[in-house]
């Protein structure tokens with residue numbers, strides 16, 4: 001694709017920042033859902049908001065696209081305040097909520113023709129169908145599609161308006177690994193054509209595999225922001241060797257193994273942080289009793305989240 005095609009597809013926005021949020025706060029009655037949140041999304045990036053259930057992700061996205069009023073703070077999306085300039089943003093921003101509804105008896109092509117009719121300068125439905133990998137299913141009715149195909153059709157309904165920005169709330173929840181990978185390819189291709197995407201997720205794998213930059217949120221606040229690899233190097237550079245807590249070797253003996261930097265009890269697991277995972281694993285396996293269900297992994301965004309909040313991405317907000 002040439003540079004001219006890119007700019008034709010998504011005329012560059014004057015600023016290089018697509019979304020700018022400062023001190024965003026949202027109360028539901030006495031519940032503080034978003035707590036002084038700051039965020040900046042650059043044009044042309046795939047930006048992830050990563051956090052556990054209840055962290056305030058959906059609330060934040062809804063405020064950004066003008067579906068919900070904020071309690072305080074400033075928000076600028078593509079140069080507009082979503083509270084005052086909904087009409088303009090409706091033309092430039094496509095939104096995919098957690099639960100979107102399609103008409104089950106329409107075919108894929110009919111669905112996209114219908115969605116195209118809502119917009120002034122839509123894309124050609126067949127071209128979008130091809131881009132999301134649904135050409136072979138173009139005449140299939142929506143109720144016959146697999147979960148992954150349906151999700152790609154939803155993204156297609158968002159792409160049909162040639163949005164400058166696409167906002168997706170947990171786009172791959174409930175999909176199997178292959179369907180997720182297909183969906184990620186569609187989003188990456190959109191980004192490569194010059195589009196900007198903001199998505200929420202509670203999957204560290206999705207954030208690591210898909211996103212250029214990630215804001216890690218907890219209890220309505222950004223606790224870290226950056227490229228996934230940078231966040232891991234900064235906050236969780238060690239490997240983690242973990243094993244079942246029940247029947248584990250004496251924890252003091254584990255701590256005494258050369259190379260063990262830190263040990264942690266988490267749920268029913270013992271977590272051992274080390275930058276010498278080979279030697280530590282060998283030592284652990286020679287102990288009595290032998291650690292059970294031993295797993296070794298390099299630090300990832302889940303470790304970043306745990307280091308910064310003391311909880312895991314699977315924890316509920318008040319869990």
Ligand SMILES: Nc1ncnc2c1ncn2[C@@H]1O[C@H](COP(=O)(O)OP(=O)(O)OP(=O)(O)O)[C@@H](O)[C@H]1O
Nearest residue numbers: 028031033051052053054055056057058059060317
């Ligand atoms: N309409 C509402 N009325 C009252 N409280 C709400 C409402 N919507 C969300 N909340 C509360 O606000 C907090 C943030 O919820 P929100 O749905 O924004 O988080 P989330 O990170 O998107 O979680 P999930 O992944 O479960 O959707 C939670 O404590 C939630 O219970």
